[in-house]
Amino acid sequence: MSVDIQLQIKRNAEEQKEMFRDLNSWVEEMEAKDKALKQTTPTELSHLPPIRQKSNDGSKAKQPTIQDVTNTTSPQEKPAKRIVPRSRQEWDKLDIEALEKEIDNEEAKNDSIRQRIEAQQRNAKIQAQKPQSQTQPKQQQKTQSKPLGKNGSFVEELSPEEEAEYSANDAKEKGNNAFRSGKYQQALDFYSRGLSFQPSNSILLCNKAAALNKLNRNQEAEQACTKALSIDPAYVKCWVRRANVRKCLGKFSQAMDDLKKALTLEPGNASIRKDIEETQKAIDDTLGGVPLTITETKKLPIGEVESSPAKPAPKIELVAQPTSAQTPAAPNTETAAKPTRKLQIEEVEEGETEKKEEPKQTPKKAEEAPKLVFTPSLPSAPIENWVDFDRHFRQLKSFPSLLSEMMFAVPLESFRAIFASSLEYEHVKAFVTMMGTADSQFAQPENVSHAIQFWKTLSSLPGWNIAHMCLTKQEKGELHALYDKLLSLDPQAEQLKKPFKIK
Amino acid sequence: MDKPQILVHAEKSLTYTAYDAKWIPESARFVLLGTFPKGTGVIDICTFKQGKIESLKQLEKKEAIKCGTFGAALEDRLLATGDFSGRLSLWDLEHSTSPLYTVQAHKQIINCIDGAGGKWGIGAPEIVTGSRDGCVHVWDPRQDSEPVMSLVPPESAAAPPDCWAVAFGNSFSQSDRSVACGYDTGDLKLFDLRMSKLVWEANLRNGICGIQFDRKDTEMNKLIATTLQGKMYLFDMRTFHQTKGYSNLAEQGGEGTLWSVSHFPQNRDLFSITGGDGLISIFKYNYPSRRFRPDPDDGLSVGVMGDVTKISSTNVSSQPVNSLDWHPNKLGLGVCVAFDQTARVLITTKLKSIQ
Numbered sequence: 001m002s003v004d005i006q007l008q009i010k011r012n013a014e015e016q017k018e019m020f021r022d023l024n025s026w027v028e029e030m031e032a033k034d035k036a037l038k039q040t041t042p043t044e045l046s047h048l049p050p051i052r053q054k055s056n057d058g059s060k061a062k063q064p065t066i067q068d069v070t071n072t073t074s075p076q077e078k079p080a081k082r083i084v085p086r087s088r089q090e091w092d093k094l095d096i097e098a099l100e101k102e103i104d105n106e107e108a109k110n111d112s113i114r115q116r117i118e119a120q121q122r123n124a125k126i127q128a129q130k131p132q133s134q135t136q137p138k139q140q141q142k143t144q145s146k147p148l149g150k151n152g153s154f155v156e157e158l159s160p161e162e163e164a165e166y167s168a169n170d171a172k173e174k175g176n177n178a179f180r181s182g183k184y185q186q187a188l189d190f191y192s193r194g195l196s197f198q199p200s201n202s203i204l205l206c207n208k209a210a211a212l213n214k215l216n217r218n219q220e221a222e223q224a225c226t227k228a229l230s231i232d233p234a235y236v237k238c239w240v241r242r243a244n245v246r247k248c249l250g251k252f253s254q255a256m257d258d259l260k261k262a263l264t265l266e267p268g269n270a271s272i273r274k275d276i277e278e279t280q281k282a283i284d285d286t287l288g289g290v291p292l293t294i295t296e297t298k299k300l301p302i303g304e305v306e307s308s309p310a311k312p313a314p315k316i317e318l319v320a321q322p323t324s325a326q327t328p329a330a331p332n333t334e335t336a337a338k339p340t341r342k343l344q345i346e347e348v349e350e351g352e353t354e355k356k357e358e359p360k361q362t363p364k365k366a367e368e369a370p371k372l373v374f375t376p377s378l379p380s381a382p383i384e385n386w387v388d389f390d391r392h393f394r395q396l397k398s399f400p401s402l403l404s405e406m407m408f409a410v411p412l413e414s415f416r417a418i419f420a421s422s423l424e425y426e427h428v429k430a431f432v433t434m435m436g437t438a439d440s441q442f443a444q445p446e447n448v449s450h451a452i453q454f455w456k457t458l459s460s461l462p463g464w465n466i467a468h469m470c471l472t473k474q475e476k477g478e479l480h481a482l483y484d485k486l487l488s489l490d491p492q493a494e495q496l497k498k499p500f501k502i503k
Numbered sequence: 504m505d506k507p508q509i510l511v512h513a514e515k516s517l518t519y520t521a522y523d524a525k526w527i528p529e530s531a532r533f534v535l536l537g538t539f540p541k542g543t544g545v546i547d548i549c550t551f552k553q554g555k556i557e558s559l560k561q562l563e564k565k566e567a568i569k570c571g572t573f574g575a576a577l578e579d580r581l582l583a584t585g586d587f588s589g590r591l592s593l594w595d596l597e598h599s600t601s602p603l604y605t606v607q608a609h610k611q612i613i614n615c616i617d618g619a620g621g622k623w624g625i626g627a628p629e630i631v632t633g634s635r636d637g638c639v640h641v642w643d644p645r646q647d648s649e650p651v652m653s654l655v656p657p658e659s660a661a662a663p664p665d666c667w668a669v670a671f672g673n674s675f676s677q678s679d680r681s682v683a684c685g686y687d688t689g690d691l692k693l694f695d696l697r698m699s700k701l702v703w704e705a706n707l708r709n710g711i712c713g714i715q716f717d718r719k720d721t722e723m724n725k726l727i728a729t730t731l732q733g734k735m736y737l738f739d740m741r742t743f744h745q746t747k748g749y750s751n752l753a754e755q756g757g758e759g760t761l762w763s764v765s766h767f768p769q770n771r772d773l774f775s776i777t778g779g780d781g782l783i784s785i786f787k788y789n790y791p792s793r794r795f796r797p798d799p800d801d802g803l804s805v806g807v808m809g810d811v812t813k814i815s816s817t818n819v820s821s822q823p824v825n826s827l828d829w830h831p832n833k834l835g836l837g838v839c840v841a842f843d844q845t846a847r848v849l850i851t852t853k854l855k856s857i858q
Contacts, residue, residue, distance in 0.1 A: 052651045
């Protein structure tokens with residue numbers, strides 16, 4: 001007996017050893033097969049059957065009872081829904097309009113469902129015809145646009161809002177496809193259709209603006225963008241789009257505003273920064289697209305002109321540009337120098353005489369920020385927000401008279417809105433200097449009360465105290481002098497004693 | 504002594520919890536799917552050589568992965584995974600930084616997954632997923648907007664039962680296919696995809712943990728479901744009776760939860776059951792002399808069940824073995840993972856003698 005068992009054990013042990021050997025050789029075999037398999041090209045998938053379609057029974061049921069599904073192909077359900085009136089009274093009771101609406105809804109649903117099925121079949125056919133690449137399933141994502149129903153099921157009851165949303169989405173997808181194929185008019189039609197379902201869909205509006213932009217209907221594009229932004233002010237892409245549209249319209253500074261807004265919404269976005277640089281360049285290059293002639297009222301403060309002889313060359317470049325607007329390349333030769341210098345002097349004279357005029361509105365086209373910031377621009381409209389103020393302030397802070405022009409134009413009520421809590425020492429310093437310049441508007445005796453109000457409002461802002469503390473002794477002295485001057489002109493200035501911390 | 508024995512050929516301790524183990528088709532490698540302690544998912548591609556399991560490549564994914572299958576591959580060896588967030592993804596293990604195909608399949612964890620068709624099978628490639636949200640969706644990798652077919656609980660259901668197990672079967676032609684789903688209430692539903700119809704349902708009293716047809720790509724022959732409390736049910740799927748459904752045989756397969764059932768690819772009447780006590784058992788089903796007989800009540804055919812014999816069993820771990828996969832090319836070679844964070848390669852001896 002024991003011999004048998006021993007024999008058995010021995011046999012088992014041998015078998016096991018053999019098995020392991022076998023296993024190892026098998027592993028090597030498999031590795032060879034594996035390598036060979038890896039090198040073969042991806043299989044042709046045309047032989048695969050198409051994506052399974054739902055049969056007309058259309059059941060999705062957990063219980064044996066089939067859930068009711070809006071499916072005109074199942075005739076059994078129809079008679080149950082429609083009660084055919086048999087008598088006069090029943091006809092009277094029947095609500096025709098409700099029935100009509102029901103029929104319309106069903107038709108619309110079936111239409112969209114049929115569209116989905118057809119689209120699916122089409123796609124399946126396309127799939128069957130082309131050899132599959134590995135990224136094909138991903139591409140499918142873009143071409144099909146079937147929103148997942150609530151439970152992920154194919155056919156489902158759709159509420160009217162969902163229907164509208166579905167139709168709008170459908171239109172959006174179709175529009176996007178047409179847009180990508182370059183069929184901009186078609187895309188526009190689709191987007192407009194989508195908007196008829198969901199008029200407040202900011203995405204559709206923004207896309208519509210893109211299509212209009214491509215069709216060179218830029219005014220309408222800007223309107224569409226503006227509407228979208230009024231619905232969704234945080235829609236960064238739309239800000240960028242409006243900036244592009246505005247660039248096409250030549251409204252570079254407004255485009256810049258939009259881009260800056262976009263940047264505040266998405267500070268980490270490198271492409272917005274790039275756009276800003278490009279827009280800045282465009283502003284530099286094209287001068288707003290309108291050539292400057294001598295007769296235009298141009299603000300050339302005397303101070304700047306005097307300093308210009310020190311740097312004649314760049315100035316020539318600048319001035320040459322407006323006169324030779326037809327030739328984009330500014331002639332930067334000696335021969336051009338003479339006539340342009342003359343021009344300059346003439347302009348200066350004009351500028352002088354116009355100095356005393358009401359400086360409220362400078363022509364929009366005076367957006368000439370040259371490569372070297374020599375004659376910076378004034379804002380075209382009174383500043384209303386921090387972004388505008390900051391931008392202009394940076395340009396103008398070394399030109400106190402220009403700055404005073406700008407600040408004079410700002411309504412006092414906007415101060416709080418503009419500065420919020422961003423008032424700084426730098427600003428106060430600049431304001432003090434600006435008040436001091438002789439040709440400042442604020443220095444005019446008749447504008448004293450405005451000046452007093454200006455300082456009063458400024459000192460009521462949150463950052464005033466800290467900014468005041470940072471003033472140097474000299475600046476504080478200047479402030480004191482300013483206070484005295486104001487006081488001499490108007491006893492009302494007494495109010496400023498406390499904010500100015502004058503003992 | 505001359506019974507087949509399950510031996511642990513190689514063992515590896517893992518740094519993560521593995522939920523599923525699958526052989527890579529046509530190779531001697533396997534993937535382990537699981538989750539790191541910090542909650543991210545892991546796909547670990549391993550091979551075994553000279554009695555040692557080596558990890559070739561470990562890919563960390565954003566979400567913990569619960570289950571996977573190589574079943575429905577458009578290309579060679581595409582792994583479909585279901586993760587804890589309900590996302591179904593298809594990965595090419597050669598270029599696996601991002602999935603080839605991904606869709607938010609469910610709102611909750613995908614408990615179970617199965618694939619059929621495509622390169623390795625017959626018919627359209629399809630993946631079925633079952634989730635805790637009670638839904639079962641069938642996906643085709645060529646379409647990612649929505650599932651091809653869905654089984655959803657009615658809206659009114661307050662707490663729909665979790666779907667714990669799904670299996671494809673009956674996929675013998677281009678269009679035929681069936682899905683069997685097991686739920687935690689013990690519900691077993693058979694759904695025919697060609698007719699889009701729920702063909703049959705039954706209730707097995709205990710939650711169904713594992714379910715498998717004996718072959719995916721033949722006309723359905725046998726279906727085995729394993730449940731909590733050590734019970735397993737075998738169904739003869741050849742004969743369908745109008746009222747009695749499919750005949751079944753209930754057996755005690757072990758103690759505690761029977762986590763999974765896995766048929767041997769080489770012999771469809773041999774199958775293994777893994778238990779909550781770390782036990783792996785191999786059973787053989789013996790067909791009766793006649794597979795159907797006329798029902799005494801109404802004269803229609805009703806199936807006749809054979810019997811099941813236990814061939815062998817081994818205790819490989821103290822923790823539940825939650826997944827076991829047999830290699831289709833080598834009889835007796837299997838890989839399993841258990842909750843004790845170990846992966847084991849198993850060899851079963853003397854299986855050829857079982858016929």
